[in-house]
Amino acid sequence: MNDILLGAHVSIAGGFARAVERAEKLNCTAIQVFTKNQVRWDAPALKDDEIEEFNLRLSASGIRIVVGHSSYLINLASNDKTIAKKSIDALFLELDRCRKLGIPYYVIHPGAHKGAGKERGITNIIYRLKEAVKEYGDSVTLCVETMAGQGTTIGERFEDIASIIDGVGDEIGVCIDTCHIFAAGYDIRTEEAYNNTFSQFDRVIGMDFLKVLHLNDSKADLGAHVDRHIHIGKGRIGLKAFGFLMNDSRFAGIPKIIETPKDSNYEYYDRQNLETLRSLLS
Numbered sequence: 311m312n313d314i315l316l317g318a319h320v321s322i323a324g325g326f327a328r329a330v331e332r333a334e335k336l337n338c339t340a341i342q343v344f345t346k347n348q349v350r351w352d353a354p355a356l357k358d359d360e361i362e363e364f365n366l367r368l369s370a371s372g373i374r375i376v377v378g379h380s381s382y383l384i385n386l387a388s389n390d391k392t393i394a395k396k397s398i399d400a401l402f403l404e405l406d407r408c409r410k411l412g413i414p415y416y417v418i419h420p421g422a423h424k425g426a427g428k429e430r431g432i433t434n435i436i437y438r439l440k441e442a443v444k445e446y447g448d449s450v451t452l453c454v455e456t457m458a459g460q461g462t463t464i465g466e467r468f469e470d471i472a473s474i475i476d477g478v479g480d481e482i483g484v485c486i487d488t489c490h491i492f493a494a495g496y497d498i499r500t501e502e503a504y505n506n507t508f509s510q511f512d513r514v515i516g517m518d519f520l521k522v523l524h525l526n527d528s529k530a531d532l533g534a535h536v537d538r539h540i541h542i543g544k545g546r547i548g549l550k551a552f553g554f555l556m557n558d559s560r561f562a563g564i565p566k567i568i569e570t571p572k573d574s575n576y577e578y579y580d581r582q583n584l585e586t587l588r589s590l591l592s
Contacts, residue, residue, distance in 0.1 A: 314556070315340040315375055315565040316587060318580045322346075326364035326411065330371055336580050340375045340565035342417070342522075345407040348381035351400050356410055364411060375565050377522055378408045378450075380418040386438045387421030387431035387464050397421075398438055405446040415521055415565070417453045417485045420465040420474065431464045436477030443481050453483040453521045458493035458530075458537040466494040466535065468514040475519060483521035486511070487569075488528070488547060488555070489540075495533035498551040508558075523566045525552060525587065541570050541579065542586045553590040 317338030322329045326343070333341040346353035368376070381404065384397045401418070408416050423431030442452060454474055459466030465474075471484055488498065496510070497503035511517070527545030529538035543549040555561065570583045 313562070314588075314591070315563065316584060317341045317373070317565070318568045318570075318576075318584065319343070319379065320580075321576070325360060327360075327367040330364065330367040330373060332576070333373055334371050335577060336584055338373055338584070340377065340567060341373055342377040342379050342565075342567040342569075343413075344381060345378050345404045345411070345413070345416075346381065348379075349383065350381075351383060351396050353403060353407070356407055361410055375415070376411075376413045377453075377565055377567060378404065378411075378413045378416040380404060380416065382419070384418065385421040385424075386418070386435045387423045387426075389424065389426035389430060389434065394434070394438070398441070401438070401442055402445065405442060405450050405452075408450045409446060414449075414451060415453055415483070416450050417455050417522055417524075419455050420457060420463070420470070422462045423464060424462055428464055428470070431462075432470065432473050432477070435464065435474055439474065439478045439482060443478060447481045451481070451483050451521060453485040455485040455524070456487055456490050456494070458490040459495075459535040460493075460537050466490075468496075468511055472515050475515065480519070482519075484515060484519045485522040485524060486520060487524035487526060488551070489524070489526035489545075490537060492528045492532055492547050493530050493534050493536055493538075497532055498554065499548055500550070501554065504551060504554045508560075517560060520561075520564060523555065523561060523564055525555065525566050525568050526570055527552075539570055542568070542583045549586075549590065552587060556587055556590045557592050 317340040319342040457465035526539040530536035
């Protein structure tokens with residue numbers, strides 16, 4: 311059971327070493343963190359002792375991989391010059407923190423075009439990701455996340471992600487979020503539907519690009535284009551689909567991260583969701 315890379319998005323409140331401590335309580339073998347306060351553009355510089363403490367704590371734990379997640383303020387698709395500048399600066403700041411902390415994967419939402427049109431939005435994303443890869447691609451793999459298609463967000467179709475990869479190059483990866491793809495219209499509830507969806511992903515994008523999985527049930531119906539995460543097995547996707555994912559040998563080496571609701575007690579709810587997923591292993 312410890313061979314599987316499974317964990318949760320954990321808080322970095324109190325420092326990165328505290329994130330490891332929280333994850334250890336949940337028996338995580340993989341974790342995801344924000345690299346800074348996700349509702350602020352800037353961040354104080356990382357201190358050497360903070361980095362050292364994090365790495366020491368990490369090496370003494372059972373956690374085998376750490377995934378970074380971009381702040382929600384970043385919008386690489388924006389046509390607004392002010393937002394674009396802030397987004398690029400924040401992206402570079404967060405990637406620099408990943409490099410210093412030794413975090414190999416960084417998940418980022420493609421962004422929203424805000425009325426400029428999908429084509430323009432994708433062009434903006436490609437240009438900005440290429441700049442980021444040029445600077446940080448040697449140490450951090452940027453993973454574009456699939457989206458639910460809410461509002462003017464880009465990335466609800468596999469073809470959108472494929473266009474971004476074609477424009478940026480094969481140095482980047484992909485993060486599939488189960489809630490997002492389900493809300494976007496990709497069914498995974500039956501074995502046939504599951505196989506069809508991942509065959510389509512492989513055909514359009516390529517399985518080699520899949521680097522991270524976000525395991526979340528969906529409060530919204532199939533194709534609703536509404537991004538609402540809910541506890542594993544408590545939503546419209548249901549347990550069977552997560553059983554397929556947990557036992558799919560193609561994903562054995564891919565970190566599987568829950569981003570389910572924490573309410574007022576992260577440890578209780580994260581533990582329940584992780585135990586549910588572990589119970590599905592054959």
